[in-house]
Amino acid sequence: MKALFPYSETTQGVTVRVAVSYLAEQSEPERGRWFWAYHIRIENGGEAAVQLLTRHWIIIDGRGARHTVEGEGVVGEQPMIAPGSSYDYVSGCPLSTPTGAMQGNYRMAAADGTSFDVVIPRFMLIAPAVLQ
DSSP: OOOOOOEEEEEEEEEEEEEEEEGGGGGGGGGGGGEEEEEEEEEEOOOOOEEEEEEEEEETTTTOEEEEEEEEEETTTTOOOOOOOOOEEEEEEEESEEEEEEEEEEEEEETTEEEEEEEEEEEEEEEEEHOO
């Protein structure tokens, strides 16, 4: 699993796994635009269902500028995740630098009506040319 999703963090039985891919076909380095897709898998290892209510992202570009993104759900959904099940989605992030990072949290609702934050692990956004 680590090979497929190199970044992971578990909070109160909920594991968030992340895989990231640089999308050269959507990037335009000559115009100062780099684009990544990230695949998130949220696994419920607890004994009761949880629902993802909101997201809070911190996006940091290569200059250290921080951008915050908040909103309801993910990709237009507020999924209910049964015990032992997972929910996957893919989204994207454009930056004006060839490097950056993302991290954040999801607000989850437990079956008993309480809510708690689940950590989204920090993951790096690095264009391949930067690694050479």
